[in-house]
Amino acid sequence: MPFNIGLSGLNAAQADLQTTGNNVSNSGTTGFKRSRAEFGDVFAQSFGGISQTAIGSGTRLQAVTQQFSQGRTEFTENGLDLAINGEGFFVLNDQGSTAYTRAGEFQVNRDGFLVNNQGQQLQGYPPQDPNTADPNFNTGQLEDIRLQTGAAPPNATTSVEALLNLRSDAEPPPEEPFNLNEPDTYNFSTSLTLYDSLGTARDASIYFVKGEEVGQWAAHVAVDGVADDTPYELTFDGSGSIESVDRIPPEVFVEFDNGANPLEFEIDFGGTTQYGGDFAVNDLNQDGFASGRLTGVDIDDSGVVFARFTNGQSTVLGQVAMANFTNPQGLEQLGNNNWAETFAAGEPVFAAPGTGNLGTIQSGALEASNVDIAQELVNLITAQRNFQANAQTISTADQVTQTIINIR
Known part of the structure; x- marks a missing residue:
């Protein structure tokens, strides 16, 4: 019996050493969770036996369980990590x-x-x-x-948002009618880039012409140097805020010869003002874009x-x-x-x-692995001493047996 007890202790210590060694070997393994050897004592007792005098029969490995505690976070330069x-x-x-x-x-x-x-x-x-x-x-x-x-598909422009300030003291241009090639036929202009259904960039310009009536302006739109026939009619109230925007139809319709669908977009002048300051473009954006890699x-x-x-x-x-x-x-x-x-x-x-x-x-x-190297080294020392102690149990049992055999 002592031999079996000592042998079970040796096996248990060996399993503990192997478990600890596996933890140490995986201390650099990403996402690794350390394991713990769990043991239970062994009792062999017949029916009707007296438990107060029962002696255990050693130990056995019950399970090797992983400990799912959080490992430390190590930052890398790879966005897919x-x-x-x-x-x-x-x-x-x-x-x-x-x-x-x-x-x-x-x-x-x-x-x-x-x-x-x-x-x-x-x-x-x-x-x-x-x-x-x-x-x-x-x-x-x-x-x-x-x-x-x-490639990411392009998106054709469908709307433009224009936030500008038109000078309230501007005079009607000296010449008429409007001609985008004649600066004397308009007061102010600004430009932006639009995109057709194939993602081709199109140069667009908006020309502002002061009307004869107070608070009235005309906004002419040109795409790729060709002006649309119908301008936006803007009317401002006495506080300089936009009062009405008239255009029938409200969308600008432009056709191209590159196979793209006709470009149809509307300009939102809701944030445009007529104050006493200089002409200013506060914001001018559109919702189209070209294809992308x-x-x-x-x-x-x-x-x-x-x-x-x-x-x-x-x-x-x-x-x-x-x-x-x-x-x-x-x-x-x-x-x-x-x-x-x-x-x-x-x-x-x-x-x-x-x-x-x-x-x-x-x-x-x-x-990173949740293995604590310092703790595992201590576990190695403990398992090693347990192994030596159980080996000593077998050695002592052997000496006792030899003494009994040598009795005459």
Whole structure:
């Protein structure tokens, strides 16, 4: 019996050493969670035995459990590196099966999918409308996140906002009728760039002509040097605020010969004033843009993936999905920083980062291993002494046995 007790102690100390050694070897592994060897005492007692005099039969390894405490955040220069601040796991598509990980070392493969270094594809929620500033996501559908690597489509100008000040003391121009090539036929002018349906930039100008009546102005629009026949009629009240804007139809219609659709846009003069100061352009903007090339990808703390383009626009590509379990320690370790769901872990709960009990995402960072090297070195010393002490138990039992055998 003493030999068995000592042998069980040796096995337990050996398991403790191996567990600690595995922790130490993975101290630099991204997203690694340290393990702890857990032991239980062994009692062999027959029915009706006296428990007060029962002697234990040693120890045995009950479980090696992982400790899912937060690892420190290490910042990198790669925007596709992701760290989880809080609970939860990234969801991966491993050739049709699902795996879970805390390691956020992602990159773009040849097909544009976000993958880890094992080629497993990061899962997310698709946007319902990628062209809106604050899109909603289809959280009932998981799919592989794919980056748009082609050119972003252009958008034709449909509206122009003009915030200007027209001098109240301006006189009607000395010559008429209006001619954009004759400066004496208008008072002021300003210009901006518009875009047709193919993304071609078009030069547009607005010419302002003071009317004969007080507070009346005409705004003539020209695109690519060709003036529209119908001007905007602006009327201001005695306080210098816009009173009315008349034009039938209200939209400017321009046709091109490059195959683009006709350009149809409306100018909003609602913020234009007629004060005593100089002519001033306070703001002049439009909603069109040219096509653009991909310049980068941004991921915010809620997991929303944005693609940035050279035309200053951004497109929502999806939202990173996360999963959590009732008992993460029940997950099956697959290696390569991955886990698989089990009955003991419970059913996975999928949701967006930052919702429920899920943590947020830090882009450009990685979660380091939660191994404390100093603590593990102390554990090594303790396990080594436990091994030596149990070896001494066997040695002592052997000496006792030899003494008994040598009795004559």
